[in-house]
Amino acid sequence: MPELPEVETTVAGLRSVLDGAVLSRVEPRRADLRFPIPVDLRQRMTGATVTGLTRRAKYGLIGTDRGDTLIFHLGMSGRWRVDPSEIGTHDHLILETGAGRLLALNDPRRFGFVDLVRSDAWEAYTPFTRMGPEPLGPDFDAAMLVRVLAGKGTSIKATLLDQRIVAGLGNIYVCEALNMAGIAPTRAAGRISARRLALLVDAIRAVLSAAIAAGGSTLRDYARPDGELGYFSKQWRVYGREGLPCPCGGTVRRRVDGGRSTFFCQQCQR
DNA sequence: CCGACAACCTGACGGC
DNA sequence: TGCCGTCAGGTTGTCG
Numbered sequence: 001m002p003e004l005p006e007v008e009t010t011v012a013g014l015r016s017v018l019d020g021a022v023l024s025r026v027e028p029r030r031a032d033l034r035f036p037i038p039v040d041l042r043q044r045m046t047g048a049t050v051t052g053l054t055r056r057a058k059y060g061l062i063g064t065d066r067g068d069t070l071i072f073h074l075g076m077s078g079r080w081r082v083d084p085s086e087i088g089t090h091d092h093l094i095l096e097t098g099a100g101r102l103l104a105l106n107d108p109r110r111f112g113f114v115d116l117v118r119s120d121a122w123e124a125y126t127p128f129t130r131m132g133p134e135p136l137g138p139d140f141d142a143a144m145l146v147r148v149l150a151g152k153g154t155s156i157k158a159t160l161l162d163q164r165i166v167a168g169l170g171n172i173y174v175c176e177a178l179n180m181a182g183i184a185p186t187r188a189a190g191r192i193s194a195r196r197l198a199l200l201v202d203a204i205r206a207v208l209s210a211a212i213a214a215g216g217s218t219l220r221d222y223a224r225p226d227g228e229l230g231y232f233s234k235q236w237r238v239y240g241r242e243g244l245p246c247p248c249g250g251t252v253r254r255r256v257d258g259g260r261s262t263f264f265c266q267q268c269q270r
Numbered sequence: 271c272c273g274a275c276a277a278c279c280t281g282a283c284g285g286c
Numbered sequence: 287t288g289c290c291g292t293c294a295g296g297t298t299g300t301c302g
Contacts, residue, residue, distance in 0.1 A: 003295060034279090034296095058296075073296080074295085074296090075279095075296055076279090076280095076296055077280075078295095090280085108279075108280045108281065109278085109279045109294090110278080110279055110280080111278065111295095111296060112296085152272095153271070153272065154271080154273085155272095158272085163296095163297085170296070257273085257274090258273065259275065260294095261294090
């Protein structure tokens with residue numbers, strides 16, 4: 001489930017294999033995922049040395065010494081397989097290092113994509129120019145939320161899923177954070193007190209940090225050959241738990257908003 | 271301004 | 287066994 005924590009642990013896993021490595025083989029296995037794979041990707045990346053990996057929102061970035069940065073997005077079902085025993089149907093991009101390590105970008109649904117940008121201009125990459133701050137970064141705080149949510153009639157759930165407000169949250173962690181903060185998902189974003197928005201900021205930071213920590217300590221990394229859920233799924237308070245108890249003692253409910261499931265507790269979320 | 275919905279895809283799972 | 291409906295982590299655009 002690639003939301004911010006999964007991309008973070010994925011990038012950490014890739015870093016241990018790729019950072020400083022030479023890309024001896026770069027092989028797209030098909031012409032497109034959600035969007036076309038750049039036709040010159042193989043030519044531009046093959047033989048390059050990886051100089052660093054980072055994450056922005058739900059995007060991973062792999063920089064090279066040629067001034068190119070490979071950007072990837074995992075969509076709904078994407079993941080990197082590390083040293084797979086064989087290349088499978090949905091392995092769409094293969095990377096091999098000079099040390100013989102193998103990485104395969106696997107994405108059955110192909111909602112993900114890869115792209116190539118000049119490293120000195122990655123911030124100008126279109127998706128990034130419209131994006132809100134990193135939820136774990138210094139620019140995301142209660143004062144900022146108060147400012148951008150003022151007057152908004154949109155539900156707080158839809159608002160937090162809007163990457164222009166804050167970048168990296170998805171359906172799972174929005175449900176979890178709203179439950180932790182005791183805020184009903186349907187509440188109008190502009191009608192939440194500054195005090196409760198401060199609790200929401202804390203909740204978002206806490207749930208993301210805990211998920212990253214679980215990925216880092218128990219999963220080690222999200223990039224691995226199998227497709228098991230990360231350990232953090234065991235810690236879900238409401239997501240996927242319809243009919244089961246909320247930590248407050250209430251019962252978790254499910255509703256559908258804009259075609260997506262929302263899990264929440266009527267007793268403690270107002 | 272806001273919510274609903276479709277589209278892009280494949281796979282897993284439950285019911286019969 | 288198998289068929290069918292439903293659902294799934296994201297994003298973007300359109301419509302009313």
